[in-house]
Amino acid sequence: MAGLSGDQVLEIDDKTEDIQNNINKDSNCDSNLTNREVTDKAGLVVRGEENSNNNNQGGERDMAPPASNSIHRSGSRPQLDLSKAAIQGSSEERDPTILLPNQSDDISHLALDIGGSLIKLVYFSRHEDRSIDDKRKKTVKERLGISNGNRRSYPILGGRLHFVKFETSKLNECLDFISSKQLHRGGIDSHHWNSEAPANENAVIKKATGGGAYKFADLFKERLGVSIDKEDEMDCLVAGANFLLKAIRHEAFTHMEGHKEFVQLDHNDLFPYLLVNIGSGVSMIKVDGDGKFQRVSGTNVGGGTYWGLGRLLTKCKSFDELLELSQRGDNRTIDMLVGDIYGGMDYSKLPPSILKSSQIGLSASTIASSFGKAISDKKELEDYRPEDISLSLLRMISYNIGQISYLNALRFGLKRIFFGGFFIRGHAYTMDTISFAVHFWSQGEAQAMFLRHEGFLGALGAFMSYEKHGLDDLMVHQLVERFPMGAPYTGGKIHGPPLGDLNEKASIVGFCDIWPESINPLEINGPGLGLSCSKRISWMEKFVLKGTEITAPVPMAPPGTTGLGGFEVPSSRGGTLRSDASALNVGVLHLVPTLEVFPLLANPKMYEPNTIDLSDHSELEYWFTVLSEHLPDLVDKAVASEGGTDDAKRRGDAFARAFSAHLARLMEEPAAYGKLGLANLLELREECLREFQFHDAYRSIKQRENEASLAVLPDLLMELDCMDEEARLLTLIEGVLAANIFDWGSRACVDLYHKGTIIEIYRMSRNKMQRPWRVDDFDLFKERMLGSEGKKPQPHNRALLFVDNSGADVVLGMLPLARELIRRGTEVVLVANSLPALNDVTAMELPDIVAEAAKHCDILRRAAEAGGLLVDAMNNTLDGSKENASSVPLMVVENGCGSPCIDLRQVSSELAAAAKDADLIILEGMGRALHTNFNAQFKCEALKLAMVKNQRLAEKLIKGKIYDCVCRYEPAN
Numbered sequence: 001m002a003g004l005s006g007d008q009v010l011e012i013d014d015k016t017e018d019i020q021n022n023i024n025k026d027s028n029c030d031s032n033l034t035n036r037e038v039t040d041k042a043g044l045v046v047r048g049e050e051n052s053n054n055n056n057q058g059g060e061r062d063m064a065p066p067a068s069n070s071i072h073r074s075g076s077r078p079q080l081d082l083s084k085a086a087i088q089g090s091s092e093e094r095d096p097t098i099l100l101p102n103q104s105d106d107i108s109h110l111a112l113d114i115g116g117s118l119i120k121l122v123y124f125s126r127h128e129d130r131s132i133d134d135k136r137k138k139t140v141k142e143r144l145g146i147s148n149g150n151r152r153s154y155p156i157l158g159g160r161l162h163f164v165k166f167e168t169s170k171l172n173e174c175l176d177f178i179s180s181k182q183l184h185r186g187g188i189d190s191h192h193w194n195s196e197a198p199a200n201e202n203a204v205i206k207k208a209t210g211g212g213a214y215k216f217a218d219l220f221k222e223r224l225g226v227s228i229d230k231e232d233e234m235d236c237l238v239a240g241a242n243f244l245l246k247a248i249r250h251e252a253f254t255h256m257e258g259h260k261e262f263v264q265l266d267h268n269d270l271f272p273y274l275l276v277n278i279g280s281g282v283s284m285i286k287v288d289g290d291g292k293f294q295r296v297s298g299t300n301v302g303g304g305t306y307w308g309l310g311r312l313l314t315k316c317k318s319f320d321e322l323l324e325l326s327q328r329g330d331n332r333t334i335d336m337l338v339g340d341i342y343g344g345m346d347y348s349k350l351p352p353s354i355l356k357s358s359q360i361g362l363s364a365s366t367i368a369s370s371f372g373k374a375i376s377d378k379k380e381l382e383d384y385r386p387e388d389i390s391l392s393l394l395r396m397i398s399y400n401i402g403q404i405s406y407l408n409a410l411r412f413g414l415k416r417i418f419f420g421g422f423f424i425r426g427h428a429y430t431m432d433t434i435s436f437a438v439h440f441w442s443q444g445e446a447q448a449m450f451l452r453h454e455g456f457l458g459a460l461g462a463f464m465s466y467e468k469h470g471l472d473d474l475m476v477h478q479l480v481e482r483f484p485m486g487a488p489y490t491g492g493k494i495h496g497p498p499l500g501d502l503n504e505k506a507s508i509v510g511f512c513d514i515w516p517e518s519i520n521p522l523e524i525n526g527p528g529l530g531l532s533c534s535k536r537i538s539w540m541e542k543f544v545l546k547g548t549e550i551t552a553p554v555p556m557a558p559p560g561t562t563g564l565g566g567f568e569v570p571s572s573r574g575g576t577l578r579s580d581a582s583a584l585n586v587g588v589l590h591l592v593p594t595l596e597v598f599p600l601l602a603n604p605k606m607y608e609p610n611t612i613d614l615s616d617h618s619e620l621e622y623w624f625t626v627l628s629e630h631l632p633d634l635v636d637k638a639v640a641s642e643g644g645t646d647d648a649k650r651r652g653d654a655f656a657r658a659f660s661a662h663l664a665r666l667m668e669e670p671a672a673y674g675k676l677g678l679a680n681l682l683e684l685r686e687e688c689l690r691e692f693q694f695h696d697a698y699r700s701i702k703q704r705e706n707e708a709s710l711a712v713l714p715d716l717l718m719e720l721d722c723m724d725e726e727a728r729l730l731t732l733i734e735g736v737l738a739a740n741i742f743d744w745g746s747r748a749c750v751d752l753y754h755k756g757t758i759i760e761i762y763r764m765s766r767n768k769m770q771r772p773w774r775v776d777d778f779d780l781f782k783e784r785m786l787g788s789e790g791k792k793p794q795p796h797n798r799a800l801l802f803v804d805n806s807g808a809d810v811v812l813g814m815l816p817l818a819r820e821l822i823r824r825g826t827e828v829v830l831v832a833n834s835l836p837a838l839n840d841v842t843a844m845e846l847p848d849i850v851a852e853a854a855k856h857c858d859i860l861r862r863a864a865e866a867g868g869l870l871v872d873a874m875n876n877t878l879d880g881s882k883e884n885a886s887s888v889p890l891m892v893v894e895n896g897c898g899s900p901c902i903d904l905r906q907v908s909s910e911l912a913a914a915a916k917d918a919d920l921i922i923l924e925g926m927g928r929a930l931h932t933n934f935n936a937q938f939k940c941e942a943l944k945l946a947m948v949k950n951q952r953l954a955e956k957l958i959k960g961k962i963y964d965c966v967c968r969y970e971p972a973n
């Protein structure tokens with residue numbers, strides 16, 4: 001099959017002479033472009049070592065973006081600064097956007113659920129939109145018919161929803177937290193949460209639910225000057241559950257025998273359901289719709305019973321300790337089992353003369369009576385192991401709740417039962433036990449489902465009770481969940497007193513719990529926490545130290561004996577309980593009202609972006625290893641991109657630890673953060689980099705490759721123009737495939753770059769482009785483009801080109817292809833990332849690249865002018881042509897993501913609008929066309945182009961080998 005073998009590629013260093021061919025090997029043109037000239041023109045050698053040496057000498061500083069590019073977050077309190085406020089656009093518009101040029105801080109809002117054992121906090125931080133409404137955007141908006149009028153008013157441009165909890169006994173820590181984040185300010189009246197803070201702070205009202213909203217109201221007033229507006233607990237639970245079930249894709253899951261599976265819910269068929277909230281006590285609520293519910297039952301035997309009795313019987317100091325203890329327990333020592341009564345025999349195996357009904361089917365290990373053995377044993381409390389007591393209690397309570405729940409579901413004919421409340425704590429054994437009881441009593445007819453945000457239903461509901469926040473009608477695709485470093489380890493713990501020096505760092509508890517999302521880590525010792533410390537840099541040292549303590553959560557030793565003696569044996573033995581059992585599996589919810597489902601997906605409900613299934617453990621292990629091995633190199637690049645300073649090195653180190661910890665966590669529990677695909681892992685890496693303030697690790701590499709490629713573009717275009725249509729189309733597609741080799745995310749490719757210049761590699765790659773490619777639908781595509789038997793087909797109306805990498809990939813691959821389409825009368829929209837990811841080109845960078853290319857090409861220039869990409873229209877035509885007639889436009893839109901892959905369920909509104917009139921999609925690169933969307937079906941024609949730069953993927957996906965190519969053409973669905 002076609003493609004470069006590893007050996008062939010390795011010849012580059014020795015055989016530079018072999019690649020003296022011109023870019024177009026078949027060209028009849030008398031190109032005078034020699035390899036030497038190319039290299040000189042480009043002036044570039046991309047040998048990795050030379051690169052990083054330069055970087056380490058601080059050579060990159062020049063390339064650093066202007067300061068305004070970095071996200072500024074002041075630690076001081078957000079107060080709206082209305083000075084110089086102005087209406088953007090027409091003031092006659094219905095909800096005109098008001099620009100606050102001097103407003104720089106987040107705006108936060110808070111709701112609480114103050115329960116008997118835990119305080120749950122949901123708070124929202126909103127960022128003012130500081131994106132520049134540049135000319136490109138304006139023209140694109142005009143062309144695509146996007147107006148500000150359809151922008152929602154609340155929240156103006158989204159924000160983030162955070163979830164934190166505290167033990168109620170540590171209320172003061174909670175108050176400190178609220179105070180340090182200034183969450184008690186902002187929002188005056190209880191209805192309009194987006195009203196701004198009044199001068200008189202005493203008027204500030206916060207929504208709260210749970211008993212503590214009454215009990216601690218005075219304390220809130222005294223300490224924070226906040227009045228508590230009490231919300232009905234049931235109302236809140238239901239509102240919270242409804243919001244989660246409708247708005248979060250991977251919220252509900254089943255948990256049977258240690259296996260977690262996310263449930264795809266049909267939002268139109270959600271009601272009715274039974275909501276079982278297990279807090280200190282248990283409420284069972286029949287939910288028929290938004291705000292329509294009835295508390296149908298409950299039980300006083302709940303989480304409080306487990307914790308209360310458990311504390312008395314075992315002397316445990318915390319709920320989590322008690323839960324942990326249960327994992328080493330054996331309940332047979334204390335529970336009376338069927339076998340104990342029947343001499344070790346299953347009830348069903350008793351002789352028929354004794355067995356009245358063989359239908360009961362109780363096994364010898366079934367618990368006949370919880371704690372029943374304690375009656376006959378002549379033992380005292382001290383004679384029982386606390387571990388066994390804890391397990392026996394846990395099973396007793398969980399089974400009981402499962403059973404009562406099922407009976408209530410049966411009573412009202414409800415198909416679905418959702419369990420929430422902090423009793424569950426993501427504890428595998430508890431969930432298995434409840435699931436088992438539901439399954440057992442319903443004889444498999446009913447299934448228990450659990451919620452990832454189990455403990456936050458009430459707090460979320462209280463939050464929803466602020467009117468007009470616009471969250472109630474948010475859709476799944478408008479929410480992006482992110483897992484900052486703090487999230488998996490959130491314990492809601494607050495820092496101790498101000499830190500003097502590094503020796504005190506060990507005393508910080510939960511250091512990483514609260515900084516990443518709303519406090520600029522660089523200011524962690526600054527005013528953000530109300531702490532003052534002159535050693536500004538010390539936070540990172542502390543983090544790094546703390547990071548070494550953050551090992552992957554270690555599973556407890558399997559109890560071995562646990563589990564025997566149930567109705568049957570739940571096979572999950574709580575092995576997934578982490579050492580920090582209170583840790584949350586929830587991230588920060590980013591609310592992005594501008595995200596939309598890509599309108600050209602043939603079947604959005606069935607769409608699954610990921611091609612590789614990471615629930616296959618060997619697959620997960622492989623990608624885990626690949627990403628771990630990439631890490632040192634990535635850290636080098638990231639640190640170099642920030643000038644190689646000591647601060648950058650420390651951040652690089654912390655990033656490596658954070659990302660490794662995430663990987664380890666996911667290896668242990670792949671579904672911890674929702675359903676996991678390769679795209680999520682690759683995105684997590686980019687997010688993690690951003691979290692540590694590395695905004696564009698490959699910036700200088702991208703710039704150099706762009707310059708080198710732009711230098712040879714005119715020659716390439718000249719050669720192309722000498723070809724006939726058919727040869728040109730083939731050369732263009734070859735060009736895209738060949739240039740896709742410039743991928744800094746692939747180990748094999750990076751090794752290659754150490755052996756040659758980009759131009760050498762590019763030529764080599766092109767010369768190896770023999771057809772047929774491993775997946776080769778070129779002839780079909782050619783027929784669609786050029787027609788057959790003399791019939792000229794209708795050109796496409798609009799093509800969306802999802803571009804991938806900077807440098808040769810976009811300049812020598814995708815731009816010439818775009819030019820060909822434009823030449824045929826097709827509007828072209830280049831779709832690029834909103835944020836950097838590896839060496840992918842971004843929508844911000846593209847206009848400059850296009851402008852540079854347009855200097856040498858009239859077709860591109862006219863199209864770019866028409867698409868608003870050229871700010872100053874050039875007067876001189878370069879090819880002497882007088883064709884000044886208007887051209888079809890070339891536009892650039894952002895895709896809404898910052899990852900090497902793309903999930904088409906969540907794209908920018910710009911892209912969704914551009915898709916409206918599109919009849920051709922070209923997806924390019926491994927990330928966008930193979931890892932994701934390889935199997936995606938579209939309503940319009942689709943061309944998927946990529947070079948496979950990973951041996952394993954090549955074997956799995958196309959039964960080929962590394963450097964094989966994919967050209968998949970699919971007609972409209």
Ligand SMILES: CC(C)(COP(=O)(O)O)[C@@H](O)C(=O)NCCC(=O)O
Nearest residue numbers: 743745746747900925926927928950
């Ligand atoms: C990150 C990538 C998807 C980027 O590929 P691209 O979309 O640029 O073609 C790809 O480089 C990749 O899958 N890399 C990891 C595997 C490896 O090192 O082989």
Ligand SMILES: [Mn+2]
Nearest residue numbers: 804805840900
């Ligand atoms: Mn890429």
